Amino acid sequence: xxxxxxxxxxxxxxxxxxxxxxxxxxxxxxxxxxxxxxxxxxxxxxxxxxxxxxxxxxxxxxxxxxxxxxxxxxxxxxxxxxxxxxxxxxxxxxxxxxxxxxxxxxxxxxxxxxxxxxxxxxxxxxxxxxxxxxxxxxxxxxxxxxxxxxxxxxxxxxxxxxxxxxxxxxxxxxxxxxxxxxxxxxxxxxxxxxxxxxxxxxxxxxxxxxxxxxxxxxxxxxxxxxxxxxxxxxxxxxxxxxxxxxxxxxxxxxxxxxxxxxxx
Amino acid sequence: xxxxxxxxxxxxxxxxxxxxxxxxxxxxxxxxxxxxxxxxxxxxxxxxxxxxxxxxxxxxxxxxxxxxxxxxxxxxxxxxxxxxxxxxxxxxxxxxxxxxxxxxxxxxxxxxxxxxxxxxxxxxxxxxxxxxxxxxxxxxx
Ligand SMILES: Nc1ncnc2c1ncn2[C@@H]1O[C@H](COP(=O)(O)OP(=O)(O)OP(=O)(O)O)[C@@H](O)[C@H]1O
Ligand SMILES: [Mg+2]
Numbered sequence: 001x002x003x004x005x006x007x008x009x010x011x012x013x014x015x016x017x018x019x020x021x022x023x024x025x026x027x028x029x030x031x032x033x034x035x036x037x038x039x040x041x042x043x044x045x046x047x048x049x050x051x052x053x054x055x056x057x058x059x060x061x062x063x064x065x066x067x068x069x070x071x072x073x074x075x076x077x078x079x080x081x082x083x084x085x086x087x088x089x090x091x092x093x094x095x096x097x098x099x100x101x102x103x104x105x106x107x108x109x110x111x112x113x114x115x116x117x118x119x120x121x122x123x124x125x126x127x128x129x130x131x132x133x134x135x136x137x138x139x140x141x142x143x144x145x146x147x148x149x150x151x152x153x154x155x156x157x158x159x160x161x162x163x164x165x166x167x168x169x170x171x172x173x174x175x176x177x178x179x180x181x182x183x184x185x186x187x188x189x190x191x192x193x194x195x196x197x198x199x200x201x202x203x204x205x206x207x208x209x210x211x212x213x214x215x216x217x218x219x220x221x222x223x224x225x226x227x228x229x230x231x232x233x234x235x236x237x238x239x240x241x242x243x244x245x246x247x248x249x250x251x252x253x254x255x256x257x258x259x260x261x262x263x264x
Numbered sequence: 265x266x267x268x269x270x271x272x273x274x275x276x277x278x279x280x281x282x283x284x285x286x287x288x289x290x291x292x293x294x295x296x297x298x299x300x301x302x303x304x305x306x307x308x309x310x311x312x313x314x315x316x317x318x319x320x321x322x323x324x325x326x327x328x329x330x331x332x333x334x335x336x337x338x339x340x341x342x343x344x345x346x347x348x349x350x351x352x353x354x355x356x357x358x359x360x361x362x363x364x365x366x367x368x369x370x371x372x373x374x375x376x377x378x379x380x381x382x383x384x385x386x387x388x389x390x391x392x393x394x395x396x397x398x399x400x401x402x403x404x405x
Contacts, residue, residue, distance in 0.1 A: 150318050193314075
């Protein structure tokens with residue numbers, strides 16, 4: 001029986017799709033069977049990030065409407081046999097799927113896959129409610145900006161209300177230099193407000209943009225810091241204790257991080 | 265409010281002479297209020313957790329936060345000018361007591377790491393270090 005994880009944020013553009021693609025690819029690279037679900041109906045792009053856009057025939061709306069079987073809509077990844085994508089529909093809107101249908105869908109995928117990872121749309125409306133309906137665990141992505149952290153806090157409150165307790169946090173696009181100069185929120189400021197466990201910190205890295213535009217995943221890039229950061233996140237999801245990469249020795253924030261644990 | 269009552273459990277009974285934070289109606293909130301969450305109560309509110317930015321607490325009586333208060337707080341919402349706000353870390357976005365509305369100065373970055381209390385004194389909201397009873401009486405605790 002697999003595990004269903006939703007990747008959410010509240011604020012748009014903070015790295016949900018990037019994180020979903022990299023966690024999924026990373027887990028598949030370690031031999032796990034992974035299904036990724038794009039619930040951003042009308043604004044799909046997980047398929048583009050994975051470089052699978054031209055293989056889409058059926059999508060999530062086709063599946064819940066019974067136009068095709070689930071198996072027919074799942075697209076196999078180019079590199080890893082264990083990695084599959086259930087794409088969002090591009091020509092419908094968020095109301096084309098209901099939370100009950102999502103619950104059924106997740107239950108079905110869970111039987112076959114080790115990890116089902118759901119890419120949530122921005123916002124707190126129906127798209128968000130659909131995305132979390134079938135999830136058992138949640139990952140919240142934020143950037144070190146006051147507005148993103150505020151939205152992450154709002155999302156954590158809504159997740160808790162939906163019985164998705166103890167979400168894990170990814171802090172994306174950290175620029176250590178700016179933190180040092182006091183121009184960006186530091187890790188400890190963020191944890192202080194959100195009071196959740198950290199799953200990982202991803203630095204601002206142009207390799208993410210480069211790999212994304214090629215339809216590749218940075219988690220497979222052995223030379224970049226963001227790739228390393230995503231590989232560490234994958235190991236934490238698998239239950240390993242991996243120390244957070246110390247992006248900046250001089251501020252010593254590493255010492256201040258109290259709890260670092262996996263999703264286990 | 266009547267000011268004569270006694271407090272026990274300190275070895276000896278002592279008469280309280282302050283306009284104390286005692287009232288019949290108090291609720292205890294045993295969690296952190298996150299952005300978008302709010303509480304209204306027509307008595308005192310005690311929060312065992314934080315009040316995050318974007319959260320709101322409104323009470324007809326006093327508000328006590330056993331954690332960081334970073335959201336919007338309104339004590340004495342029914343017009344009670346004797347209401348107070350107390351927090352371990354008092355850094356509200358906006359603080360209101362009765363009809364007085366205050367906010368921190370725009371450039372202030374100093375964060376006190378001791379409990380503070382806001383109350384109306386001489387018609388203005390003032391914030392002061394919150395001393396425990398023991399300290400007020402010069403005892404070691
Ligand atoms: N660590 C990073 N360094 C540099 N660029 C990044 C980083 N993380 C994400 N990006 C870029 O930021 C943009 C937004 O990322 P992404 O699409 O993953 O966000 P999202 O949360 O899924 O957005 P939406 O809310 O629109 O779905 C993308 O162009 C991506 O390449
Ligand atoms: Mg996205």
